[in-house]
Amino acid sequence: QEFQFSTVEIQGNGRVSTESILNFAGIGRNQGVSGGELNDAYQRVLASGLFESVEFIPQGSKLLIKVTEFPTVSRISIEGNSKVNDDVLSSVLQTQVRRAYAPSTAEQDAAAMAEIYASKGQLAATVTPRIIRRNDNRVDVVFEVTEGKNVEVERLTFVGNRQYSNARLRRVLETKQAGLLRFLVGRDTFAEDRVNFDKQVLTDFYTSRGFIDFEVLNVAAEFSRERDAYFLTFNIREGQKFSFGEMTTVSEIDGLDTADFQKEINIRSGQTYSPVAVENAIERIEILATKKGIDFLRVEPRVTRNDRERSLDISFALVRGPRVFVERIDIEGNATTLDRVVRRQFKTVEGDPFNPREIREAASRIRALGFFSDARVDARAGSGPEKVIVDVDLEETSTGSFSFGVNYSVSSGANLIASFSESNFLGRGQRLAFNLTTKLDDGNLSFNFVEPAFLGRDVAFGLSANYGFSAPIYADHESRDIFVSPSLTFPVAENARLRLNYKVGTNLLRNPDDNDLPATIQADVDAGEVFEQSLGYTYSYDTRRSGVNPNAGVKFEFSQDIAGFGSDVEYLRTTATVQGDTTLFNEEVNLSASIKGGMIEGRGGMDTRVSNRFFTGTSLIRGFEPGGIGPRDLDDTELALGGKFYAVASLETDFPLGLPEEYGIKGGLFLDHGALWGLDDASSAGGSEDISWRTVVGASVFLKTPIGPLRFNFTKALNKEDYDVEQNFDLTIATQF
Amino acid sequence: CSEYAPERDLEGYTAEEIYKRAEYEITTKDFDSAAQYFAEIGRLYPYSSWSKRALIMEAFAYHRGSDYEQARLAAQRFIDFYPADDDTAYAHYLLALSYYDQIDDVGRDQGLTFQALQALRVVIEQFPDTEYARSSVLKFDLAFDHLAAKEMEIGRYYLKRKHYSAAVNRFRVVVEQFQTTQHTAEALHRLVESYLALGLTEEAQSAGAILGHNYQSTEWYKDSYALLTGRGLEAKSLGDNWLSAVYRQMVRGEWL
């Protein structure tokens, strides 16, 4: 039927104004309104969520709207929770202070809180909402929590595993048994989604060892009598172990010969089958295709299975993929970082063919910048079917440190430091660092600046300057160095970079407290302040990061510095390092072997100065104090004189200690075998002239701490000279962890 | 400074007293605690006429204290509760301002700019005759210009690195979608540069013609005219040698 209202009256609204209710209802004055429209208006007012009840009462030409408002929430409190604190629980709350209270939302909040307890293994926890009426139609909302007993996982057992023992499979699974540090670890409680995750981990473990038919039949969980622990039994079927049969490449793109691609497949037939090997082969083929400039190439591995020989023949089909282009690269979230700093990490330019591998590599380069706590790079549909837009969502993190204070280091005691360093200076990606350190025995002011993209090219310009006194503990003389050193670093080949540097400055050796010095050092002191200028280059070839095999690689570095051209000091210094890294037991154990060598030779008949000779620090050979080995003035002062030559071979490994990863503790062993020898004229020094090898074995503990990964080294020298100075413990920053 | 200023329970005070205290806090520029006092009024006296006033003042206080996130929440709450109030226009305006004030240099985040544009458009369209609409139009243009500047910056990035077709696409976006901004003249000149570099002289001429037709008096037209008539740009007197390029790009962070 038809209504016509000239006046509308609203009763019962306190906080919500009459105009707002009219606004919600949306009925005009003296406007014909049908029954249906009236009902819609009613629904709209109810849907505003502000009213407990709404009534529309038409009285002839007047419409009476009766509403009762929801009370507003004055205070929210949670009682009875001890295992989960208030913030975690209140994070899921829909009910909010000063907003309308609705019983349905309070029920949802209670259920959400119970869900948090369930995910932490507290299956018995219950949450009930209660309200306390206050004056002026206000309520206090109280969530009462009753926590049940914590549920621990006691035993993991496996049925049907012939190839691998229960212990081996337990180590593979993440759910730790209730171990010794139970109160620390929240992970070993029973959680549904983690068991499914374990099933996936088991499947990956087996398939990567050739058991392609592996299957988890079911997972049985029994509750212990005291209802505080679960017994998990995984029922598995391993199936047969398969190996690689014949590898072939076939091309469906005309005019493309497959010979070079066939060479890229480094899988030997007979090798145990693993999906990772197939993935690597595809990756190598795609990298070669990009190098050859073939666009839109996709590799489809076609597997033929012959059960009798239990081998898989794989033919890699080179197929022309869909023609898709990158339409735009949109970068967002870079609050202080300039757009170009992120954009230059992309080799792909807008309009180029879409190559997912290049985009993934660009994403890892962006993350390697270290400016962002989170960098998500993903592609979404563009303006047309053949176009894709690459979205880069960034979340910036703090990239600088600015501190005053005192720091302590084992080798040189307490120092006052004032330092400023910013690795994203003004958002341009430039690194800038000032350092002022006043140690007990010397002061040092250093400045360092790096522009990674000099003139927009892939060239890094570096400038460092230093004004500093230093008197290392192994010496009784003091040396003051003032120098400035610009450098340019640029790529010269696939994984190779060349660094050219020039260094100019002065060096002064002093003996302020007039100590008794060995003859050679006294001669250097008497020479007073010397002008030193050198040109140098460093060639470094490093496949560890960008090489095809992500978890193995070689690093080779060779550098030479020639001092001369009008400099008071003339020498040729050469250093070289070869280092090989690899990982074993699918990336659990790191193994690295390295050989380092160095020599310095005076030019123009000049002898080398003590400030230019090599002194061993822990970076070279471990287990000795800095300057602890090498030529020494044995007659009276027992002071280290530094050596003209050094050679060190070292073998090192680090491995998990079986403790859960959350502790961040790893162990390591190493062996250093090296020597430091050679002086210009040994006679005057009385130090030993011939080469004597020192061998040191050591164990280290790696610990992840909030301020960075630390490394504790404990060393024992197997053979050394009796006059060497040992150091059995050292604390350093672990670079490779 | 205490996170929640009014520790003593304010049950005893009337809404008006708390409101006066909050206004006092504003005069002493302690915007955060002023906002918290206004919030207390909303909690203790939700039905008094003061709570409506307090809610809009809370949004204002947070905004002045440049706590933009809180300002947005408070403004949004006011809009939800009082959709048809005469202060609602101001609440929408505060909401837009709290996005707009966070927009930073052109080289950076443009996510905020989109949100600012949307919020400003709401003010302009729903409250056309308020003074907030007038200043929103001005801010809308500035935000719109900021987006255009972002496209130009990326276009220049590709132009400098000789990726001409990528540069052309970016500059075309500016000419087609951002004609009202001040960047259109430069975009047209950059198109002339890019097309000439690609050897597409007719396209360069058509771009130059559009530039000449609409922006005859600009420097950009002079540059384009020089390029199109084959004389090329004379190197500026400031000296375009290698070293000044290093100074400009590395020290001053300029693009070329």
Place this chain on the structure above:
Amino acid sequence: CVAQYRNHGYTPNDADLAQIVVGKDTKDTVRNAIGVPQSEGLLADSAWYYVRSQFKHLGAYAPKEVDRQVLAISFDTSGRVSNVERYGLEDGQVVTLSRRVTVSNVQGTTFLKQLFGNLGQVSAEQLLQ
């Protein structure tokens, strides 16, 4: 040093290009045959352009464009292909870019703002010399 080469952009190979017949093909048939154009002209009926270039990256030098193929497909008023032309690197002019920039009104972060933003953060390197 060893130079590295990088390819950008895309031009269809000759086999696909041969399918396009002047006077018959329309924009849609061209798109199906050789894909979407890289960029277009300003005016509505302007030509479609496919650009492919190869850059040589050598040591510290700026990347140099060593090869470029531009394919221009222009259409007549009725939308049919009117001409197919090819341009190379040699057709392009060397253009000196003007450095001027239309300055936008928003300023960037200043050194001091960044400096004090980092107050108090300590990194491992500083503590352990």
